[in-house]
Amino acid sequence: MSLRLPKIGITMGDPAGIGPETALKTASERRFDNNAEFVLYGSPNIIAAAAELAEKGEGEHCAFNIRATGNLKFDKAFVGTPNPLCGAAALAAVRAAVEDALAGEIDAVITAPMCKASVNMAGIDFTGHTEFIASLCGVPDAEIAMRQSAGKLRVAFVTTHIPIRDVPDAVTPERIAKTAELLVESIVEEGVPEPLIAIAGLNPHAGEDGFMGREDEEIVKPAAANLQKRGFRVEGPFPSDTLFVKETLARFDGVVAMYHDQGHIPFKMLAFDKGVNSTLGLPIIRTSPDHGAAFPIAWGRGRVDMGSILAAAELAVAKAKTRRARE
Secondary structure (H helix, E strand, O other): OOOOOOEEEEEOOOOOOOHHHHHHHHHOOHHHOOOOEEEEEEOHHHHHHHHHHHHHHOOOOOOOEEEEOOOOOOOHHHOOOOOHHHHHHHHHHHHHHHHHHHOOOOOEEEEOOOOHHHHHHOOOOOOOHHHHHHHHOOOOHHHOEEEEEEOOEEEEEOOOOOOHHHHHHHOOHHHHHHHHHHHHHHHHHOOOOOOEEEEEOOOHHHHOOOEOEOHHHHHHHHHHHHHHHOOOEEEEEEOHHHHOOHHHHOOOOEEEEOOHHHHHHHHHHHHOOOOEEEEEOOOOOEEEEOOOOOHHHOOOOOOOOOHHHHHHHHHHHHHHHHHHHHO
């Protein structure tokens, strides 16, 4: 087992948002001084501007390495608005960090928030970090899952960044099974030997025995039953409007949600300031905060809450240490 500190890459995020500030402050956080080495991915000029802002504000302890992924210059004119230059620069940082992780140059990747609109304005088809990183890793969308977590509250998603009208066709027994499998695997890695998983229904009231749609009867219930036959501890489907109450959640180690907003809305109401987004099923470790670029409070416009990205860093460091201990 190597005694080297895990090396964690942090992408700068969208230069028009809070990404550069949160990335730099995370890399400079003293709690990680003896636990990890950080590398910031992005445009040096943008990172330098964020460092100057931090020094004027809270006097951050700024000791970090920079992996230059472009030469975009800081310009106050693009702060707080979608911009194709910022979108392209943010995506370049993600690409470089993932490629370095695949090459073994870094042990994990933390992605600071970026704006999907900015990337698409640059002429790049982009639905989100999850799908983009999976593509770089050569992993099909069907083999990955998005997970939101905060302590024992863990939610994985059968479908993610697709229109609501497409969700019913995308919810298949295979996708439900794969999402549950990946969620269970991730929880076991965190020290829970036999996790108990709740499966959310797709329709209101989980279909009300077929009177509010047949999907829960014909797809979700059989998928849950098949998982049980295979030895997984799962229950459901549960109506999603009662699944996320405190008493119900206390019974379970994780939840499988059928679609993006079904899980994201209650999760963020319960844990917005400390939630972590991670991608399951990848050959690399990837985590991120559970919020966006926050244009209205970027670059000194408001106090940035560091809770979520610091939680993402803690999870990345812990997973990197666990993985390296097995090598």
